[in-house]
Amino acid sequence: MTDPATTGQRPLCAGVMGWPVAHSKSPLIFAHWFAETGVAGSYLRLATRPEDFAAAFRALPKAGFRGVNVTIPHKVRALELADEASEAARAIGAANTIRFDPDGRIFADNTDGYGFIENLREGAPAWNPAAGPALVLGAGGAARAVIHALLEAGAPAIRLANRTRGKAEALAAHFGPRFGSRVEVIDWAARAAATGGAATIVNTTSLGMTGNPALEISLAEAPAPALVADIVYAPLETPLLAAARARGLATVDGLGMLLHQARPGFRAWFGADPAVTKELRRAVLEGSG
Numbered sequence: 001m002t003d004p005a006t007t008g009q010r011p012l013c014a015g016v017m018g019w020p021v022a023h024s025k026s027p028l029i030f031a032h033w034f035a036e037t038g039v040a041g042s043y044l045r046l047a048t049r050p051e052d053f054a055a056a057f058r059a060l061p062k063a064g065f066r067g068v069n070v071t072i073p074h075k076v077r078a079l080e081l082a083d084e085a086s087e088a089a090r091a092i093g094a095a096n097t098i099r100f101d102p103d104g105r106i107f108a109d110n111t112d113g114y115g116f117i118e119n120l121r122e123g124a125p126a127w128n129p130a131a132g133p134a135l136v137l138g139a140g141g142a143a144r145a146v147i148h149a150l151l152e153a154g155a156p157a158i159r160l161a162n163r164t165r166g167k168a169e170a171l172a173a174h175f176g177p178r179f180g181s182r183v184e185v186i187d188w189a190a191r192a193a194a195t196g197g198a199a200t201i202v203n204t205t206s207l208g209m210t211g212n213p214a215l216e217i218s219l220a221e222a223p224a225p226a227l228v229a230d231i232v233y234a235p236l237e238t239p240l241l242a243a244a245r246a247r248g249l250a251t252v253d254g255l256g257m258l259l260h261q262a263r264p265g266f267r268a269w270f271g272a273d274p275a276v277t278k279e280l281r282r283a284v285l286e287g288s289g
């Protein structure tokens with residue numbers, strides 16, 4: 001192993017900061033890509049309490065880190081602590097991919113929306129986001145990135161339904177200055193009717209996840225070309241996706257979003273462009289690291 005103390009080069013080191021972070025799949029993704037690309041890097045889980053986050057985050061460049069992913073509950077704070085941010089991070093209001101530059105500057109990006117769209121394009125090449133409105137179920141942290149990505153990809157309108165209507169209204173207001181009235185809040189009880197004419201139907205709630213109840217929604221009104229996506233990836237086929245498949249609708253599972261969102265970090269920190277492959281999917285599904 002090369003020693004930065006003798007070579008003068010920064011270590012090929014990155015990680016993921018979260019609290020908790022033991023469940024993070026990111027180390028599995030990076031381990032696969034290190035092996036595949038030949039980059040002799042390391043990627044660590046960094047369990048960081050919220051009250052310690054700012055000090056730990058600022059110290060990482062001095063410990064040789066080229067960057068980090070940040071996950072719950074640090075995504076908003078990471079954006080606040082950065083010197084610069086991408087348009088996506090600013091628009092979403094949270095960051096998940098941080099680059100520490102050699103001059104000490106901190107650049108914040110959000111690649112969740114990128115990962116979401118790449119996954120849909122890969123899984124459903126015929127999908128056209130501009131073909132009709134998107135129905136987004138859920139208004140939590142992930143929904144912010146999904147809505148932003150759909151709007152940027154050309155969805156003419158977003159029908160947004162959330163159990164707690166006020167949270168959906170706050171999100172619509174958040175995007176209002178940039179996207180006008182394209183985000184329309186609908187009642188949670190009206191979600192089935194809102195599938196009518198939709199080009200894209202996305203679950204961003206935690207319903208359907210192992211241990212949680214299924215998302216209950218009739219897809220009887222959904223048009224034949226509609227794409228149904230779930231960002232929940234455990235299980236891979238959620239009850240929503242099973243129902244969509246039974247109706248003959250195109251479906252995309254949530255694992256690819258997780259894999260694609262990691263690519264920009266790897267590129268920025270290590271200078272190689274890894275691929276999202278079947279082998280990577282298998283490694284992450286089977287991995288226990």
Ligand code: NAP
Nearest residue numbers: 138139140141142143163164167204205206231254257258
């Ligand atoms: P979050 O901020 O906690 O939001 C949770 C959302 O689920 C809220 O809209 C919440 O509605 C809704 N919800 C929870 N229980 C519900 C219930 N019983 N009935 C109706 N709605 C319910 O979580 P998040 O960070 O957005 O994550 C949401 C899901 O996406 C998680 O399963 C997470 O694993 C997954 N995710 C996947 C990826 C990926 O890469 N594939 C990335 C991020 C997240 P209320 O507002 O009414 O509480």
